[in-house]
Amino acid sequence: MFCNAEHSFKWKYALLGLLAGMFVFALPPTAKAEYADVIINNYADAAGMRPVVFPHWFHRVRFRCKVCHADLGFQFKAGGNKITMAKIIDGKFCGACHNGEIAWSVENCNMCHSGIPGTPTHIHGSTVQRLVAPPYKALNSK
Amino acid sequence: MSQYMKSFVGAVALTMVASTSAVAGSGVSGAGAVSAAQLLWMSADVSSANIFNRNLKKEKDPNAPPPESGYHDPENDGTHILQPPKEAYVGLPTTEFGNHVDWVKxxxxxxxxxxxxxxxxxxxxFVMDLDIVREVKASVPDVVFPHRQHTEWLACANCHPAIFVPQKGAxxxxxxxxxxxxxxxVCHGKVSFPITTKTCTKCHSKPxxxxxxxxxxxxxxxxxxx
Incomplete structure (x- = not known):
């Protein structure tokens, strides 16, 4: 069944495949940061800025959900608030606190605009992202 | 680095085991016996999907600092000024999921x-302590929804009436x-605790x-x- 010439030929491939496979599985996973971090890139890329990374954990330590999601009118939807710098300097959204009174002011551009360019708007580590099969677009987009 | 070494040694060991038993296996293959090693040997012909039965990778550093997050740009100065989450989490009660912090606790x-x-x-x-029990058709435990934990974080208007109609059976x-x-x-699976097998019983809690x-x-x- 296993003649010698065929034997060594097959083995080369099996060994190569096995090693290649092992190396692929040993690679570190790409994104491993905080659950619930939001990447907002509605307009940033197009304006030549890095996308914004919003850390939920950092803000949750200091404020209850209600402060932003009820008082300030943030929708429960990544990218759903259509935030612009014009609105922020008007005191809306982030600008309600990031005005130099409650938190540092808007001149610290790259504290928020710190994402890797080209990263699409999403919420990191969400269940929808972890589904093996992507959900229907119609249900996911609104 | 050590991870690479380990997998390399593992691969060599595996192939050695496979080669010795494949020779032995070929002797009995006429009798119809197919050993695991022989399956591995045949893998060059058979779909590679059948070779491994490996466990999924564990997240190594779940609360990585921003420059290692994978989506913060390390070339951006501001990225290196941001607080690493672990620094803020010292002393907080832990969980096995999400931020690995039990925020309610x-x-x-x-x-x-x-x-x-x-x-x-x-x-x-304004905390409201009212549990809502929801009977579940399937065999999993019934759901107890606690208003207390939710009203500690949220205002009523965050959920009612847009997401949940405040009426029984609605x-x-x-x-x-x-x-x-x-x-x-809307929140769970995104910002509040995630939906995994480890969290089922947090809601499905009433036997x-x-x-x-x-x-x-x-x-x-x-x-x-x-």
């Missing part, structure tokens, strides 16, 4: 007191909708009555071969 144990009003740190939330909820980000899934047995499906009741 942190408030209950007075380890954290996030502001309820953005200007006035003395304002307290809300159809199922896990598919939640997984796709509706109903409880079924002793005499409960799963209802038989129509297909079973009408099964002519039953």
């Amino acid at each position: 942190a408030i209950d144990q007075d380890k954290l007191s996030p502001r309820w009003d953005r200007f006035d740190s003395s304002e307290e939330p 809300n159809q909820i199922n896990m598919s909708a939640i997984l796709l980000g509706q109903k409880c899934g 079924k009555p002793e005499d409960w047995s799963p209802p038989l499906s129509d297909a079973t009741l009408k099964n002519p071969w039953r």
Whole structure:
């Protein structure tokens, strides 16, 4: 069944495949940061800025959900608030606190605009992202 | 680096085991016996999907600092000024999922007191302690929804009436909708605790009555071969 010439030929491939496979599985996973971090890139890329990374954990330590999601009118939807710098300097959204009174002011551009360019708007580590099969677009987009 | 070394050694060991038993296996293959090693040997011809049965990778550093997050740009100066989450999480109660912090417990144990009003740190939330029990058709435990933990963080208007109609029996909820980000899934699975096998019992917490047995499906009741 296993003649010698065929034997060594097959083995080369099996060994190569096995090693290649092992190396692929040993690679570190790409994104491993905080659950619930939001990447907002509605307009940033197009304006030549890095996308914004919003850390939920950092803000949750200091404020209850209600402060932003009820008082300030943030929708429960990544990218759903259509935030612009014009609105922020008007005191809306982030600008309600990031005005130099409650938190540092808007001149610290790259504290928020710190994402890797080209990263699409999403919420990191969400269940929808972890589904093996992507959900229907119609249900996911609104 | 050590991870690479380990997998390399593992691969060599595996192939050695495979080669010795493949020779032995070829002797008995006429008798119809197919050993695991032989399956591996045949893998060059057979789909590679059948070779491994490996465990999924564990997240190595779940609370990585921003420059290592994978989506913060390390070339951006601001990225290196941002606080690493682990620095903030010292002393907080832990979980096995999400941020690996039990945020509700942190408030209950007075380890954290996030502001309820953005200007006035003395304002307290209006906490409503009311549990809603929702019977579940499937055999998993029934759901107990606690208003207390939710009203400590949220205002009533965050959920009512847009996401949940404040009326008994008016809300159809199922896990598919939640997984796709509706109903409880507007927050859970995104910012509040995630939906994994480790968190099922956080909601499905009320065991079924002793005499409960799963209802038989129509297909079973009408099964002519039953």
